[in-house]
Amino acid sequence: MDHQEWEQRKRKLQERAERVLECTRMDTSSEDLHRDNHNLRVHQIELEIQNEELRATQLQLEKERARYAHLYHFSPLGFVVLDKAGIIVEANQRFCTMLDSLQSKIIHQPLMRFIHPDDQDVFLGRYSTFFKSPSEKKIEFRLVSTAGGAIFVRLSGCIQPSSIVQRSGQDNSTTLLLVALDDITSQKQAEEALLSAHKLTRSTIDALSATICVLDETGTILAVNKSWCDFNAANGKEQAVWEGVNYLKVCDGSTGEDSDYGKRFAAGIRSVMCCEAEYHELEYPCLLDDGYHWFVGRITPLEGECDKAQRKVVISHEDITVRKKSEALLHDFNRKLQERIDAEMLRIERLQREKDIQQMALIQQNKMAELGGMIGAITHQWKQPLNSINLLNECLRDAFEHGEIDQAVMNEHIAEVQHLVTFMANTIDDFRDFYLPSKETSRFAVKPVIESVARLLKGQLMKCHIDLTIDGDDALHTSGHSSEFKQVMLNILNNAKDALLEKKPDEKTIKVQVFAEADTIVVTILDNGGGIPEQFLDDAIFEPFFSTKGENGTGIGLSLGKVIVEKNMGGSLTVANRDGGAEFTITLPMI
Structure with missing residues (x-):
């Protein structure tokens, strides 16, 4: 009942009440009238109370109607009422939105008008059957909006009494169909994308050279790639359909001399299926029509199956015959290369031994080159003690002739002679040690070795009026061939002596310092002989056969000295000009 009908009923009720009241006034007494x-x-x-209740009910009904109308028009589904001919009798706002059109332009129009031309035959072919019995039936097609865009919909429906959607002029006995249209465009796009991805995956897998199959939890083949089919067909195992074959049984039933590989591979499949292993790989030989080939079989769980107690797996087999042959060739090459390396190392060791022998010979040769000067120095050093011994003998004879010899005189004479002989013997020992070839490395004190070289040169230096001083710590030890180190010091001191004789300064000095610095021993040899020309201060001064003395030098001493210090003793030998002369610095490891 709408508001207008309620007002009409109220007016009629009032008119009736007034007529009754008028009659009552004429026929009744005042008491009855009261x-x-x-x-x-x-x-x-009572009527007013009923009226208020009816008004409240009416308002509630109008609210409910508005709410259900909103739900109807703005539902996610498009609702349409069709007659038997497919004419749209009613449509909600959602359906109008799908078509991007107004409701007034949709009502009384055939639904066919809004269906995509390619789908109209499908709709016509199924609509009559659908209209008679729509239960549990669905039709999928495309709608075309007024803007030209197409959307996929799924249509479902049910028979609806026409009185529910009756419009003026309609027959109440007409059977109508209420249909719901669900927009499945996103679903269709997802399905299309999934289908495209499936095709891409399939094409990719088929393009692989490895043979691939997928097994279910029982070991039955679910899918294989093209390489699988081609390989088996090429080797006499052509089969129309591989899907459904139990691959585990095939592996378990392997026969022949390589059957153990099949059983081991089956065990690997089961270990991955049962989650005992995440991956299994096996290299195995296989006899084909063209001979033996090597393959590697790999087993991995199917993606998304990792959390299951029993899972599907992917099997792949790859021919690695070329790799195996390459590995064999590489192994043979490495073996031959190692043999060549061993032979070359033996040759290098032999050459090194020969080089060491040559170096020792060169050192000895350098010593021999100094032999003349050394003999001259020893001769000079022996003249004085020999003259003293001769003079002592003359004195002893005179004392004997004059009867002046007693035990005290004899003891004094013998002591002086022994002192002179000891000096001469020490000189010979130093000379012998210097020219004795080196054999084994040993620990030695640096300063005493330098002092032994100084004793050999003492006579020459005194003759040339050269003052040699040696200062430092006697307890600093290093390791090496002491005779070789003596050779280095002799060469440097001789070079300093030659430079002083050439430059002739007023005071000729050579200062040797021995001191510790961190974990090393430093030896400096400084003269005041004018220094070395600047152009020779780089490594040229240590090059073999390079000499600043012209024909008077061999050019061997300093080059040998650098080899001995740096290679044989693990130290360094450098030179620089300082305080009007050359300063050689030797750094040795301290032990």
């Missing part, structure tokens, strides 16, 4: 008036008043109040 009673009737009271009853009417009560009745009026």
Whole structure:
């Protein structure tokens, strides 16, 4: 009941009440009239209460109607009422939105008008059957909006009494169909993308050279790639359909001399299926029509199956015959290369031994080159003690002739002679040690070795009026061939002596310092002989056969000295000009 009908009913009720009241006034007494008036008043109040309740009910009904109308029009589904001919009798707002059109332009139009031309035959072919029995039936097609865009919909429906959607002029006996249209465009796009991805995956797998199959939890083949089929067909195992074959049984039933590989591979499949292993790989030989080939079989769980107790797996087999042959060739090459390396190392060791022998010979040769000067120095050093011994003998004879010899005189004579002989013997020992070839490395004190070289040169230096001083710590030890180190010091001191004789300064000095610095021993040899020309201060001064003395030098001493210090003793030998002379610095490891 709408508001207008309610007002009409109210007016009729008032008119009736007035007529009754008019009749009552004429036929009744005042007492009756008062009673009737009271009853009417009560009745009026009751009517007013009923009226208010009816108004409240009407408002509630209007709200519910508006709510359900909103749900109907703005539902995610498009609702359409069709007659038997497929004419749209009613449509909600959602359907109008799908078509991007107004409701007034949709009502009384055939649904066919809004269906994509390619799908119209499908719809016509199924609509009559669908209309008679729509239960559990669905039709999928495309709708075309007024803007030209197409959307996929899924249509489902049910028979609806026409009285529910009756419009003016319609027959109540007409059977109508209420249909719901679900927009499945996103679903269709997802399906299309999934299908495209499946095709891409399939094409990719088929393009692989490895043979691939997928097994279910029982070991039955679910899918294989093209290489699988081609390989088996090429080797006499052509089969129309591989899907459904139990691959585990095939492996378990392997026969022949390589059957153990098949059983081991089956065990690997089961270990991955049962989650005992995440991966299994096996290299195995296989006899084909063209001979033995090597393959590697790999087993991995199918993606998404990792959390299951029993899972599907992917099997791949790859021919690695070329790799195996390459590995064999590489192994043979490495063996031959190692043999060549061993032979070359033996040759290098032999050459090194020969080089060491040559170096020792060169050192000895350098010593021999100094032999003449050394003999001259020893001769000079022996002249004085020999003269002293001769003079002592003359004195002893005179004392004997004059009867002046007693035990005290004899003891004094013998002591002086022994002192002179000891000096001469020490000189010979130093000379012998210097020219004795080196054999084994040993620990030695640096300063005493330098002092032994100085004793050999003492006579020459005194003759040339050269003052040699040696200062430092006697307890600093290093390791090496002491005779070789003596050779280095002799060469440097001789070079300093030659430079002083050439430059002739007023005071000729050579200062040797021996001191510790961190974990090393430093030896500096400084003269005041004018220094070395600047152009020779780089490594040229240590090059073999390079000499600043012209024809008077061999050019061997300093080059040998650098080899001995740096290679044989693990130290360094450098030179620089300082304080009007050359300063050689030797750094040795301290032990």
